[in-house]
Amino acid sequence: MDATIDRRRQGPLHPVNAFLLSATVTLFLGALLSDMAYATSYQVQWTNFASWLIAAGLVFGGVLLVLALVGLRHPDRRVRRYLLYVLILLATWVLGFINALIHAKDAWAVMPEALILSVIVSLFAGAAAWLGLFKLRAGELA
Amino acid sequence: MKRPALWSVIGSSVLLAACSNDANLPQQGPADVGPQPVLPKQQRGLLPSMTIANPAQWGEQRPTVPQGYVIAAIATDLRIPRQSLVLPNGDILVAEGKGGGAPKLTPKDVIAGYIKAQGNSSVKGGDRLTLLRDGNGDGIYENRTVFAENLNAPYGLALIGNQLYVANQDALVRFDYVDGQTRATAAPVKVTDLPSQINHHWTKALTASADGRFLYVGIGSNSNITERGMIAEVGRAMVWQVDVQTGAHRPYATGLRNPTALTIQPATGQLWAVVNERDELGPDLPPDYLTSVREGGFYGWPYSYWGRNVDPRVRPQDAQKVAAALVPDYALGSHVAALGVAFSLPAMGGEFADGVFVGMHGSWNREKPVGYKVVFVPFREGRPAGAPVDFVSGFLGTDGKTRGRPVGVSVDPRGALIVADDLSNTLWRVTPAP
Numbered sequence: 001m002d003a004t005i006d007r008r009r010q011g012p013l014h015p016v017n018a019f020l021l022s023a024t025v026t027l028f029l030g031a032l033l034s035d036m037a038y039a040t041s042y043q044v045q046w047t048n049f050a051s052w053l054i055a056a057g058l059v060f061g062g063v064l065l066v067l068a069l070v071g072l073r074h075p076d077r078r079v080r081r082y083l084l085y086v087l088i089l090l091a092t093w094v095l096g097f098i099n100a101l102i103h104a105k106d107a108w109a110v111m112p113e114a115l116i117l118s119v120i121v122s123l124f125a126g127a128a129a130w131l132g133l134f135k136l137r138a139g140e141l142a
Numbered sequence: 143m144k145r146p147a148l149w150s151v152i153g154s155s156v157l158l159a160a161c162s163n164d165a166n167l168p169q170q171g172p173a174d175v176g177p178q179p180v181l182p183k184q185q186r187g188l189l190p191s192m193t194i195a196n197p198a199q200w201g202e203q204r205p206t207v208p209q210g211y212v213i214a215a216i217a218t219d220l221r222i223p224r225q226s227l228v229l230p231n232g233d234i235l236v237a238e239g240k241g242g243g244a245p246k247l248t249p250k251d252v253i254a255g256y257i258k259a260q261g262n263s264s265v266k267g268g269d270r271l272t273l274l275r276d277g278n279g280d281g282i283y284e285n286r287t288v289f290a291e292n293l294n295a296p297y298g299l300a301l302i303g304n305q306l307y308v309a310n311q312d313a314l315v316r317f318d319y320v321d322g323q324t325r326a327t328a329a330p331v332k333v334t335d336l337p338s339q340i341n342h343h344w345t346k347a348l349t350a351s352a353d354g355r356f357l358y359v360g361i362g363s364n365s366n367i368t369e370r371g372m373i374a375e376v377g378r379a380m381v382w383q384v385d386v387q388t389g390a391h392r393p394y395a396t397g398l399r400n401p402t403a404l405t406i407q408p409a410t411g412q413l414w415a416v417v418n419e420r421d422e423l424g425p426d427l428p429p430d431y432l433t434s435v436r437e438g439g440f441y442g443w444p445y446s447y448w449g450r451n452v453d454p455r456v457r458p459q460d461a462q463k464v465a466a467a468l469v470p471d472y473a474l475g476s477h478v479a480a481l482g483v484a485f486s487l488p489a490m491g492g493e494f495a496d497g498v499f500v501g502m503h504g505s506w507n508r509e510k511p512v513g514y515k516v517v518f519v520p521f522r523e524g525r526p527a528g529a530p531v532d533f534v535s536g537f538l539g540t541d542g543k544t545r546g547r548p549v550g551v552s553v554d555p556r557g558a559l560i561v562a563d564d565l566s567n568t569l570w571r572v573t574p575a576p
Contacts, residue, residue: 042372042457042458043371044368044369044370044371045371048247048248051248051249051250052248052249055249098188100249101188101189102188103248103250104189104190104248104249104250105186105422105455106365106366106367106368106369106422106455107365107367107368107369107455107456107457108454108455108456108457109186109367109422109454109455
């Protein structure tokens with residue numbers, strides 16, 4: 001996608017990935033906050049919000065994951081840190097998907113699994129963002 | 143030496159258990175049926191179990207009826223027939239319509255809604271009443287007229303004297319009716335509005351008290367189990383008593399999740415209902431039921447089911463309401479989706495003279511489908527007595543295809559059971575063989 005640009009002149013993360021990564025973290029974090037609101041208020045609208053936020057997180061995170069996996073084709077990205085980044089993204093998405101299924105239960109049936117998984121997914125998404133935005137060297141990411 | 147002996151002991155006990163099970167099977171039906179159903183533990187996997195009807199045409203096939211009875215289609219190509227009413231002159235009125243349209247609140251609503259739609263007819267609801275007449279009593283209903291149209295998902299029907307009452311999904315309305323009339327002479331008059339916001343369970347069941355002073359209206363809950371919020375459930379999941387003269391109403395009984403059909407017991411004047419219970423607690427939980435409806439009674443929804451079995455999905459919980467919950471009279475089986483109820487008459491003949499017929503639309507929230515038939519619950523001394531007997535079956539074929547889904551049932555005093563089928567859009571009539 002960036003064949004005409006010298007990747008090594010860019011920052012650590014391509015802007016598209018940076019955008020997707022930020023969106024994913026924000027959406028999953030929003031779901032966590034919504035779950036916390038439901039857990040303390042019993043107002044089901046919060047769990048509805050969480051369901052949609054997770055669904056959107058899976059869309060953005062899914063595109064990001066695909067780009068990251070495609071990026072594995074480049075020999076210069078087959079370094080441990082990049083692999084770790086991809087693995088964390090994968091874990092985020094898989095756990096996020098399970099969380100979406102949990103959130104499809106009715107009313108309080110989502111608890112406490114929904115809250116626990118939202119915490120874990122948010123931590124994983126945060127870790128992926130931290131790695132992606134701050135720890136990967138220039139050129140390690142598409 | 144020890145090990146083989148142990149295994150043989152285990153083996154033979156397993157065999158014994160298997161034999162005793164087999165020996166018992168023919169006598170006992172499913173455990174979640176009857177006056178004292180066995181309630182298993184609640185369970186729900188990561189995905190809800192779903193088996194959706196796979197629709198097919200009847201072709202030359204017909205539903206199965208007991209020996210000594212015959213079945214005929216007396217009207218086809220209806221537009222989603224739900225409930226029927228046999229008028230004093232023998233004419234049959236059929237309410238046709240498709241209501242609901244509750245907003246989709248979650249990704250689940252979108253996905254599950256699409257999947258469930260596959261098991262239903264794609265015909266547009268008629269929003270009308272069709273009248274059928276058999277002029278010469280030969281069992282062929284040769285005259286068919288539209289009695290009234292432009293209604294709003296009509297469902298429950300009741301006649302008091304020369305007033306015909308129709309429960310639309312949003313209002314109870316009234317037509318003037320004289321014997322032999324085939325078409326309404328004027329637009330309906332509204333008796334009272336009915337709860338219609340969201341309308342997750344939109345059907346409004348209807349029956350008239352024996353003395354004709356009151357109408358009873360069944361109003362379903364606005365969710366499976368409060369997932370649209372507690373506020374959405376105000377005024378829902380109950381049976382109203384409506385004063386015919388004034389249109390004033392009061393809750394007659396509450397905590398009935400979805401009272402889909404109401405009827406009056408002929409000998410006693412007692413109100414009875416079939417009620418659809420909640421989903422996603424497991425394949426054999428909780429049973430839909432048939433019950434006499436006690437005035438002022440609370441039947442558990444949403445806090446508990448089958449009496450005091452607490453549903454943990456409801457928050458905030460209410461221990462006082464749970465403690466007050468009545469146990470219904472008779473479990474029909476979990477997920478069978480009972481949508482029709484009618485008391486039988488001696489004219490139905492033989493072992494089907496005393497009891498009630500129950501139309502079962504059939505399950506979705508269960509791997510192995512149940513329902514998809516009309517059963518007869520035998521009565522003795524005014525109470526259910528004995529296991530349900532299949533009266534009309536074969537809607538779900540042995541090939542796994544579903545050719546029809548029973549909804550409302552009504553008994554013609556001349557000795558016939560009328561069954562509305564909203565998948566094949568047919569009205570069936572079962573009679574003792576001549």
